[in-house]
Amino acid sequence: MTVVLAIIALVLLGSAAAAMLSRNLVHSALLLAVSWLGTAAFYLWAGADFAAFAQVIVYVGAVSMVVLFAVLLTRQNPVGDVQVEPASRVRLTAALSVGACVAAVLFAAVVSSDFRPAPAQAPTATVKQIGLELMGPYGAALLIVGVLLTVALLGAIVLAASEPKRNPEDAP
Amino acid sequence: MISAAPESFLERLPLLAGDLIARVVPAPLLWFVTSLIAIVAILAIFGLLFAFLTLAERKILGRIQNRPGPNRTGYFGLLQPFADGIKMLIKEDIVPRDADQVLHYLAPVVLVSLALMTFAVLPFGRHLVPVELDTAVLYFFAAGAATELAVFMAGWASHNKYSLLAAMRALAQLISYELPLLLSVVPVVMLAGTLSTTGIVAAQGGWKFGFIPHWYVFTPWGFAGFLIFFTAALAESNRSPFDLPEAESELIAGHLTEYSGFKYALFFMAEYFGMTALCGMGVTLFLGGWQAPCAFLEVIPSYLWFFAKLLTLLVLFMWIRGTLPRLRIDQLTRFAWKFLVPLALINLGTVAFWHLTVGWGGALQLARWALALVFVIVPFVLIGRRLSAGVAPRTYRYAP
Numbered sequence: 001m002t003v004v005l006a007i008i009a010l011v012l013l014g015s016a017a018a019a020m021l022s023r024n025l026v027h028s029a030l031l032l033a034v035s036w037l038g039t040a041a042f043y044l045w046a047g048a049d050f051a052a053f054a055q056v057i058v059y060v061g062a063v064s065m066v067v068l069f070a071v072l073l074t075r076q077n078p079v080g081d082v083q084v085e086p087a088s089r090v091r092l093t094a095a096l097s098v099g100a101c102v103a104a105v106l107f108a109a110v111v112s113s114d115f116r117p118a119p120a121q122a123p124t125a126t127v128k129q130i131g132l133e134l135m136g137p138y139g140a141a142l143l144i145v146g147v148l149l150t151v152a153l154l155g156a157i158v159l160a161a162s163e164p165k166r167n168p169e170d171a172p
Numbered sequence: 173m174i175s176a177a178p179e180s181f182l183e184r185l186p187l188l189a190g191d192l193i194a195r196v197v198p199a200p201l202l203w204f205v206t207s208l209i210a211i212v213a214i215l216a217i218f219g220l221l222f223a224f225l226t227l228a229e230r231k232i233l234g235r236i237q238n239r240p241g242p243n244r245t246g247y248f249g250l251l252q253p254f255a256d257g258i259k260m261l262i263k264e265d266i267v268p269r270d271a272d273q274v275l276h277y278l279a280p281v282v283l284v285s286l287a288l289m290t291f292a293v294l295p296f297g298r299h300l301v302p303v304e305l306d307t308a309v310l311y312f313f314a315a316g317a318a319t320e321l322a323v324f325m326a327g328w329a330s331h332n333k334y335s336l337l338a339a340m341r342a343l344a345q346l347i348s349y350e351l352p353l354l355l356s357v358v359p360v361v362m363l364a365g366t367l368s369t370t371g372i373v374a375a376q377g378g379w380k381f382g383f384i385p386h387w388y389v390f391t392p393w394g395f396a397g398f399l400i401f402f403t404a405a406l407a408e409s410n411r412s413p414f415d416l417p418e419a420e421s422e423l424i425a426g427h428l429t430e431y432s433g434f435k436y437a438l439f440f441m442a443e444y445f446g447m448t449a450l451c452g453m454g455v456t457l458f459l460g461g462w463q464a465p466c467a468f469l470e471v472i473p474s475y476l477w478f479f480a481k482l483l484t485l486l487v488l489f490m491w492i493r494g495t496l497p498r499l500r501i502d503q504l505t506r507f508a509w510k511f512l513v514p515l516a517l518i519n520l521g522t523v524a525f526w527h528l529t530v531g532w533g534g535a536l537q538l539a540r541w542a543l544a545l546v547f548v549i550v551p552f553v554l555i556g557r558r559l560s561a562g563v564a565p566r567t568y569r570y571a572p
Contacts, residue, residue, distance in 0.1 A: 026328055030275070033321055053310040061317025061350075065343060068324055072340075127306055127367050 001045075008045055012038030025071045033064040050127050182473040186299045210302040214291045222444045223253035229490050236494035256437075263433035268331055271430065275329035280431070280438035283322035287445035289315045294452045295370050297462050297475030308369040309361060312453055313354060316408070319446070320346050323417070323427060326439070330430035338426030341501060342417035345407060348508040349414075353404035355516035356397045359523035360388055360457045373461030383467075387460035392544035393522040396552070398458040400516050402485075405454060407508070409447040412493035416501055451485040452478075459485075511559050515551060522547040 012035055019031035036059040043052035134142055190206070197205045227242065227249060234241025242249035267276055293308035295301045305311055320343055327339020361367055364375040378386050388394030407414035417426045428439050455461060459481050462474035469477075499507070522544055529540045 030321070030325065037318075049305065049307040050310065053307055053314040056314035057310070057317045061314070061320060062347075065320060065324070065347065069340075069343075072328075072336075127310075128365070 005042075005045055008038055008041045011035075012042065026068070029064065029067045029071055032067065033060050036060050036064070050130055180471060180473065183298060185473070186297065186475075190299075210292075214288065214302065218288075218291060218445060218448060221448065222441055223257070225444055225448070225486060226256070226440075227253050228487070229493075232487065232490045233494050236491075260434050260437040265433040265435065266430075268430050270331040272329040272331065275325045276430075277435075279322050279326035279329060280435045280442070282325065283319055283442040284438050284445065286315050286319050286322065287442040287449065290446070290449040291452070293369055294449070294456060295373050295461055296452075296478050297473065300462075300475050301370055304370060305368065307367050309357060309367045309372070309457075312369075312449075313357070316446070316450075317350065319442075322442075326431070327427035330427070332430050334423075335427050335429050338417060338423055338429070342410070342427055344501075345410075345414065345416060345504060348505050349404045349407035349512075352400050352508060352512035352516045353408055355513065356400040356404065356519065357457060359393055359397050359519055362520075362523055363388070363527055369456050369461070373456055373463065376460040377463055379467055385460055385463060385465050387458065387463070389458040389460075391526065392541065392548045393519055393526055394458055396515065396519050396522070396548045398454065400512055400519070401454055401458065402488075403512060404508075405447075405450040406489065406492065407504070409450055409489075410443055411447060411489055413496040413499050414504060415493075415498060416504060419498060447489060448482070448486065451482055451489070454485060455481040506559070511555055514555055518547065518551045 015031045015034040015038060019028045019035060022028045022031060036055065040052040040055040040060070043049075043055060193206060193209065194202060230252070231241040231249065242252040245251040245255045267273065290312050292303045293301075293305055293311055323342050323346065324339055327335045327337075327342070330336070360372060364372045366372060366375070376385070376387050380386065384390065389398045406412075410417050416423075418428065419426060428436060431439065455478060462478040464470045464472065464474070464477050525547065526540070526544055529536075532540045
């Protein structure tokens, strides 16, 4: 089982690193999807079926599409290879400082969390239990997330729909 | 409810085969051998089904259009699919010079493998489920959602702006119809209380008065859900009248324009696999899976019932293809967002009502049916009228 975990980790980290290093933005986005698949494989390895398949539906199915659409719609020439301009000192310092901030937040979170010794037997949660937990104790959180996403969706629609109507005569 | 009579030999055949394998193969290798056999069986059965579906489609479409269809290769044209396969194999494989070689190659492979993966969780018979998963329904739709990436890869890697535009349009369609597809499945999961496909089929067992099966399609919410599922499945598998991504007569096959030879055939293979898998899911969710329609018909093995229902749905797909004209892209997305999604959301309320009134008996039972029917029909009529206001019914004037 450790060998499987090592392979999954290699795919996950390797694809993430390749996504960062690739000069082609579309390749980066697709490699990011591969790394999300690796995360799902890790969940499967850990016995969390529900989280794994939800990860695939949400990240590989939907979020990757959002990323790809964003990449293609913000480019002048979507068909040509989407290249990133070469590195400069400003970009380097920005990347390093952002990376340091994220690392600091993650480090603080890891240090401050309280790790209890794992039980001898891995907990087995069925989908039914997860559903009951989500609807019972975590019902409020679920509703708040739902409202938040609805507001975001409405905001996106308002932004997209409020473009002033073009005069058909001065069309390009 | 489940008959106590011993199951027939044919019914227990998969179990017996499993026992035989377990006796022959050493225990440490057993999981490997059984999965391998399941994979080979799925590839062989659905590969052959794909071959003959193409033939059946051409024959049925031919008959609908008043022509015989292929009838020269073999008796009744039965060898036509194999001739087509050989033709596709020996065709030149052309890759555009500027195409992204790796992605251009990977796109059809990813698409076919994802389409094949969905078969793993369908319960083909009482003792015939390739993989028993607690989260089977979620797995099925996860594999389906990932196919969108393959469509994008095909369009982008071709390095052709028309391919890319067509891929974007195909994605818009796939994402739009994913929503009603998933929303129409939620009621079934709600009422069956499980995400496992075997559990959902088991929940639909038994008969009312001995002859009306407890399939979900025979309830008001189930009927509405099945129609929404069926329509969304048509769109998800790029079938007419939603075959805009390919639209071979107008768009020279959209995101497939730069593909040739066997890679092109692979895309169609994936389309047929996806269509078959979605039909199988529809049978499992709404049509009682492998359950027989009447108690005395249980002598026929369960897997034959499953395939009979599956083929019925597939022929229905072909019939629709021969009947309805293709939609425009704005009609297509409007139909999904303004008609199917609201109806599927209302259906969630209907099933909640159905679930809460499960204890109503006698005259209240009639009231339960009447109220549920009202919840289904009234929104359908109201939303349909609003959607078609000013558009339909049309009056056509012909030249005298």
